[in-house]
Amino acid sequence: MADNIPVFDGHNDYISRRFEDPKVDLFSGEGMMHISLDALRAGGVFGGLFAIFVPPTGGFHGKRESAPGGMPPRVDLSYARRVVVTQFALLLRMIEQSDGAFRLATTVEEIEAIRDAGSIAVVAHVEGADGIAASLEELDLLYAAGLRSIGPVWSRHNRFGHGVPIFGESTPDTGPGLTSAGKRLVRRCTERGIVVDLSHITERGFRDVARISGAPLVASHSNAWHLCRSPRNLTDAQLDAIARSDGFVGLNFGTIFLRADRAVNPDTPLTVMIDHLRYLVDRLGVERVGFGSDFDGAGISAAIGNAAGMPHLIEAMRTAGFSESEINGIAWRNWLAVLRRIWGR
Ligand code: ZN
Numbered sequence: 263m264a265d266n267i268p269v270f271d272g273h274n275d276y277i278s279r280r281f282e283d284p285k286v287d288l289f290s291g292e293g294m295m296h297i298s299l300d301a302l303r304a305g306g307v308f309g310g311l312f313a314i315f316v317p318p319t320g321g322f323h324g325k326r327e328s329a330p331g332g333m334p335p336r337v338d339l340s341y342a343r344r345v346v347v348t349q350f351a352l353l354l355r356m357i358e359q360s361d362g363a364f365r366l367a368t369t370v371e372e373i374e375a376i377r378d379a380g381s382i383a384v385v386a387h388v389e390g391a392d393g394i395a396a397s398l399e400e401l402d403l404l405y406a407a408g409l410r411s412i413g414p415v416w417s418r419h420n421r422f423g424h425g426v427p428i429f430g431e432s433t434p435d436t437g438p439g440l441t442s443a444g445k446r447l448v449r450r451c452t453e454r455g456i457v458v459d460l461s462h463i464t465e466r467g468f469r470d471v472a473r474i475s476g477a478p479l480v481a482s483h484s485n486a487w488h489l490c491r492s493p494r495n496l497t498d499a500q501l502d503a504i505a506r507s508d509g510f511v512g513l514n515f516g517t518i519f520l521r522a523d524r525a526v527n528p529d530t531p532l533t534v535m536i537d538h539l540r541y542l543v544d545r546l547g548v549e550r551v552g553f554g555s556d557f558d559g560a561g562i563s564a565a566i567g568n569a570a571g572m573p574h575l576i577e578a579m580r581t582a583g584f585s586e587s588e589i590n591g592i593a594w595r596n597w598l599a600v601l602r603r604i605w606g607r
Contacts, residue, residue: 266306267576268377270594271569272512272552273387273461273483275559277349277356278315288356296557296568299363302382305572308594309373309383311411311482313559314349316342316392318418333427334418337392343400346393350386350407357384366408370602385601387459387482390416390425396443398450410605411457411482414444415467417494422447423467426493431524434493434500439466445474452477455605460484461514461554465500472503478603479509483554485519486541492519501545510600511542512554513592515562528564532578535563539579539592548588552597 276297280286286293291300318334319341357364367373367383376383386409394400401412415425422444424437440448444467451458452475460468461484472479481504487495496504496511504511514520517530520538542551555562557569566574572593579589 266573267589267593269305269307269310269553269572270373270383270597271307271310271557272554272597273311273313273514273559274555274557275313275315275389276557277312277353278317279558280352280356281345281349282317289360294568296555296562298569299360299382301569304570305568307382307569307572308377309367309385311385311387311554312353313387313389314346314353315389315416316345333425336419339393339395339421342393343395344393346388346400346404350404350409353384353386354407368408368410369605370598373598373601385410387411387413387457389413389459390418390420390462391422391447392416392418392420394422394447396421396446398447401447401450401456405454405456409456410601411459412447412451413459413462413482414440414447414471416462423470424464425462426464428492428494428518429524430493431491432493433465433487433491433497434463434468434495435465436493437464437466439464440470445470448475451475457482457601457604462494465497468500468503472507477507478600479504479507480600480604481510481554482512483514483556484511485514485538486545489538489541490520490522490524492524494519498545501542505546505550508550508600508603510550510552510596511546512552512597513538513542514560515553515555515557515566516560517563518560519556526561528561530563530565532563532565532575533582535575536578536582539584540582543588543592549591549596549599551592553593
């Protein structure tokens, strides 16, 4: 049996699960949904983006990408700021208590060194800038703490822009684009070399970022709208804009964003994921596609089960005819390359 293909994963929601339920613990595996230290190691995962996320007031329970209801209401700045500080501290404490198993990474060189030392590289991501004031002071502070990726909006509206709904059949053209504060946020991220994550933003917001950023466009955990007509997925026009910018798309494992019927259904064959990978590769080029699992945030195929099941997806890619070089690109190398293009600017 060959060694696992290494994996760098563009999105997980472990920290917000831990925030909502302190009994959830990736070291002991208690309360595990998709992520534990053992499962990450078994799956060959050597790094990824860990999301800091402000849950809707009132809260989801469990699979937040699959929660019922429409667009969650806006959240108050002071509430959101407090949640972001608390979750960032949870992330730092997880690293501190890991005895070297996890380490924070702020450059690709650090990710590679952490991988080579046998540890797991943690890249801090904020999913929705609700905890940042229009003055962007918190952005400066978060950057100093190690933040290297931010989504201006999650699937709700805030002072920077507008998010798409998670449910229903629609294009992502569901609302306005960036506000003037949103444009300032994107410019500041571009100057600093922070990833601007376009998963969850409206199509008009996406076009605003494309116009003003100049950096490679990244959607860390979204799929092809052509195959699954969720507003969370990317239209062909968006995929073409991402390709022109030398950007990147991470495949979301949530069945709600994969299946044509948008069902949360663990009985979903891996061929549905392969179909999206093929479509993204054909549209973007094989060097601009990777993984953004949404582990701990969305219901996934039982054929993967949890992070330890990554080799099953890799095997399905082999069966579908992807070469070893293409598989290594999609599994990790392409993510590191786009992070180098953005962070290294
Ligand atoms: Zn998300």
